[in-house]
Amino acid sequence: MADEKFEPNILVFCCNWCSYAGADLAGVSRLQMPPHFRVIRTMCSGRVDPEFILHAFSKGIDGVLVAGCHVGDCHYIGGNYRTRRRVPLLKNMLKQFGMDSERLKLDWVSAAEGDKFQKVITEFTEKITELGPSPYRAK
Amino acid sequence: MDKLKIAIARGATCSGCEIEFVDINERLLDVLGIADIVYAPTLMDIKHKDVEAMPDKSIDICLYNGAVRLEESEYEAKLLAKKSKIMVAFGSCAYTGGIPGLANITNRQKIFETVYRDTASTENPDFVVPQTKCEVSGYELTLPELFDEGVKLLDDVVEVDYYLPGCPPLVGQINTLLDVVINWVGGKGELPPKGTVIASSKTLCEECNREKKENMRIQKIYRPHEIEIDPEKCLMEQGIICLGPATRGGCGAKCINDGNMPCRGCGGPTAAVLDQGGSILSAIASVLNITDSESTVTDEEIEKMVSQIVDPLGTFYRFGLPASLLKRKVTEKVV
Numbered sequence: 507m508a509d510e511k512f513e514p515n516i517l518v519f520c521c522n523w524c525s526y527a528g529a530d531l532a533g534v535s536r537l538q539m540p541p542h543f544r545v546i547r548t549m550c551s552g553r554v555d556p557e558f559i560l561h562a563f564s565k566g567i568d569g570v571l572v573a574g575c576h577v578g579d580c581h582y583i584g585g586n587y588r589t590r591r592r593v594p595l596l597k598n599m600l601k602q603f604g605m606d607s608e609r610l611k612l613d614w615v616s617a618a619e620g621d622k623f624q625k626v627i628t629e630f631t632e633k634i635t636e637l638g639p640s641p642y643r644a645k
Numbered sequence: 646m647d648k649l650k651i652a653i654a655r656g657a658t659c660s661g662c663e664i665e666f667v668d669i670n671e672r673l674l675d676v677l678g679i680a681d682i683v684y685a686p687t688l689m690d691i692k693h694k695d696v697e698a699m700p701d702k703s704i705d706i707c708l709y710n711g712a713v714r715l716e717e718s719e720y721e722a723k724l725l726a727k728k729s730k731i732m733v734a735f736g737s738c739a740y741t742g743g744i745p746g747l748a749n750i751t752n753r754q755k756i757f758e759t760v761y762r763d764t765a766s767t768e769n770p771d772f773v774v775p776q777t778k779c780e781v782s783g784y785e786l787t788l789p790e791l792f793d794e795g796v797k798l799l800d801d802v803v804e805v806d807y808y809l810p811g812c813p814p815l816v817g818q819i820n821t822l823l824d825v826v827i828n829w830v831g832g833k834g835e836l837p838p839k840g841t842v843i844a845s846s847k848t849l850c851e852e853c854n855r856e857k858k859e860n861m862r863i864q865k866i867y868r869p870h871e872i873e874i875d876p877e878k879c880l881m882e883q884g885i886i887c888l889g890p891a892t893r894g895g896c897g898a899k900c901i902n903d904g905n906m907p908c909r910g911c912g913g914p915t916a917a918v919l920d921q922g923g924s925i926l927s928a929i930a931s932v933l934n935i936t937d938s939e940s941t942v943t944d945e946e947i948e949k950m951v952s953q954i955v956d957p958l959g960t961f962y963r964f965g966l967p968a969s970l971l972k973r974k975v976t977e978k979v980v
């Protein structure tokens with residue numbers, strides 16, 4: 507229905523050592539955030555296999571955010587070096603699938619950046635709301 | 646003992662699979678000694694109505710090759726599944742969609758425009774395209790419908806017992822399948838569990854003879870014709886995209902060991918993988934020019950690095966787009 511309000515489904519992958527702690531800090535600091543996302547914690551952003559993201563999109567998720575430690579701060583040293591290559595390559599491929607590549611986003615959030623987590627998730631939710639439901643929904 | 650009844654059914658096929666079956670050479674005579682080929686439209690004059698007249702489950706094994714992209718292919722698959730005890734997806738096209746599966750990045754209208762209007766050798770000012778029904782001199786002529794939703798897997802339309810990967814499956818793999826079936830018919834062996842892929846359970850890299858380095862890095866991506874390929878070193882290390890890490894072994898790494906060419910993935914995904922393209926994307930991106938001064942590398946530089954792969958979808962899903970998680974291209978609503 508055109509006038510029915512669109513409530514996006516957003517999946518967030520947070521690495522255990524930085525971004526999950528950052529998201530947690532945003533929560534305990536009671537920062538206001540849109541409620542449309544679910545967090546999956548992985549040990550490192552490098553553990554987020556592109557297959558997980560494709561799987562989520564194939565199930566009709568509207569947007570996927572991958573959050574990890576800043577480059578140079580990864581607990582496993584080089585995990586996010588991989589992430590920062592996989593995500594842009596996957597975005598290029600998603601474009602070929604006909605998807606708006608902004609449905610996938612990578613950002614760095616440290617354990618101290620609760621406010622950054624709030625900002626990133628708020629802006630991402632706005633973007634996905636603007637894009638509307640994923641074309642892979644109900645496929 | 647009654648002779649084994651074999652059917653060789655086909656969808657959108659290039660017939661390479663059927664040729665490869667005949668390529669089992671003198672073995673074919675052994676096979677024909679114990680088996681009758683009861684349906685093989687490529688090799689003999691036989692129609693669907695002849696199969697319709699056969700009792701259900703009277704055929705022992707049906708080898709279905711080619712992709713399912715026409716109404717008629719789907720009908721043939723369903724008919725043969727009803728008449729056969731064992732259904733085998735024979736070759737990449739039936740198993741994972743194969744080369745015809747790449748049509749899933751477009752749709753019927755665009756295919757018609759290209760084929761019946763835009764190609765250089767076509768002159769068709771009225772843009773006449775195939776119709777499923779038309780009337781000519783008082784007779785109704787029909788053609789099967791080309792699916793608008795794209796290429797389907799054999800698995801999408803019927804229950805498949807075994808999968809034989811490869812474009813085409815190699816003689817050795819065909820012989821393995823025949824051995825199993827012949828032993829079963831002779832009461833000398835059991836059939837493998839339903840769903841078995843008749844190939845290796847390991848990745849193709851394990852069958853590759855090349856020297857593999859521990860900490861391999863790709864510095865720059867090349868296409869095979871752009872460099873002199875060293876036949877001893879891993880192709881990835883030389884910057885050539887090789888689908889070995891995400892592909893199921895079974896062919897003996899034929900293209901690499903015999904042809905000095907990269908694997909393009911016709912063996913389909915390995916057992917441990919959800920999505921062949923996602924898996925190779927991950928493997929390649931993970932070794933793409935990571936250096937010791939990573940912190941100084943900007944996002945723009947990374948953008949450039951990954952954009953060297955000009956057609957990730959076509960490269961990573963060359964033989965398996967309809968079997969991928971996303972299956973086909975979609976269109977975003979314009980906001």
Ligand code: SF4
Nearest residue numbers: 661662736737738812
């Ligand atoms: S799998 Fe390869 S050889 Fe077999 S029908 Fe398809 S394209 Fe032809």
Ligand code: SF4
Nearest residue numbers: 850853879880887889
């Ligand atoms: S990537 Fe290709 S060339 Fe390298 S080891 Fe694997 S199969 Fe062999």
Ligand code: SF4
Nearest residue numbers: 896900908909911912
């Ligand atoms: S090396 Fe790869 S592309 Fe070549 S036959 Fe084997 S699986 Fe197919």
Ligand code: FES
Nearest residue numbers: 521550574575580
């Ligand atoms: S541990 Fe946070 S990105 Fe690796």
